[in-house]
Amino acid sequence: MFKWLHPYAKPETVYHLCGRLMPWLMGTALLLLLLGNIWGLAFTPPDYQQGDSYRIIHLHVPAAIMSMGTYSAMAIAAFIALVWQVKVAQWSVLAIAPIGAVYTAIALITGMAWGKPMWGTWWVWDARLTSELILLFLYLGVIALSGAFSDRQTGAKVASLLAVVGVINLPIIHFSVEWWNTLHQGASITKFAKPSIDPSMLWPLLISILAFKILMLALLCVRLRTAILVNEQHRPWVKAMAGD
């Protein structure tokens, strides 16, 4: 398997692969996002307790799930970069961090806009909200650290280290609604139990989650290509490609 995987660690291969995949990923993501959101906004019944305000779920939950999914991806890339010194993994860490930061910001802002009418407050310092805010700071920390050293390599390494250490926050976010008393409701979708949400609302939600996932990959493709060009600009293959 590693023999088969190995060529994919070569920057030139990744650059072209990302270039080929990007339009398809971006197109699929936009279609799914439109489908999921329009379905969720206009073609599902209102919630029996929360009325139409619950429709924020169709952005809040996808963004929140993928803010953690993106962090796992970034941490795995960081681990590979630190242990096996794979260059493409190292650049992926820095390419993916802004995407995760935006997802986390969306989860927080939509959460605030949902909390105001339902809880009566924009923000409370409870476990779920605070740990998600820390996730945003972790992303910003990775971005800031990578640029804080005059040597780009050192910065990338320190940023990767922070990304790996920050993984401790993921289970805290996930279990925060069970471990502590909180205003935030428990999970509506779980892997093992039957979802506590009606199927008519579940489908558009699952489509939006998939859309956020694919959008993350599409944006990663764009950003990783830039990172590869910046880091490989003195290599013959880049010169040959950009020269003409």
Next chain:
Amino acid sequence: MYFQSWAEFWAMGGYGLFVWLSFGSSYVMLAALAWYSQYQHKQFKRQLSAKLAREKRLQQYQEQAH
């Protein structure tokens, strides 16, 4: 469609401000990230080909000078 009219759809049962605030700000942030990522890529490509063209001209000039 669970709404009787467009006006009802925009009102979102009285929660219009919060719903549209969420959707509006999310789309703006996603679009900004997508646009900026694409812009950075194109910008760097432009700079790189300009640099390479400059190096090429310099090389040609030096060859002529000999």
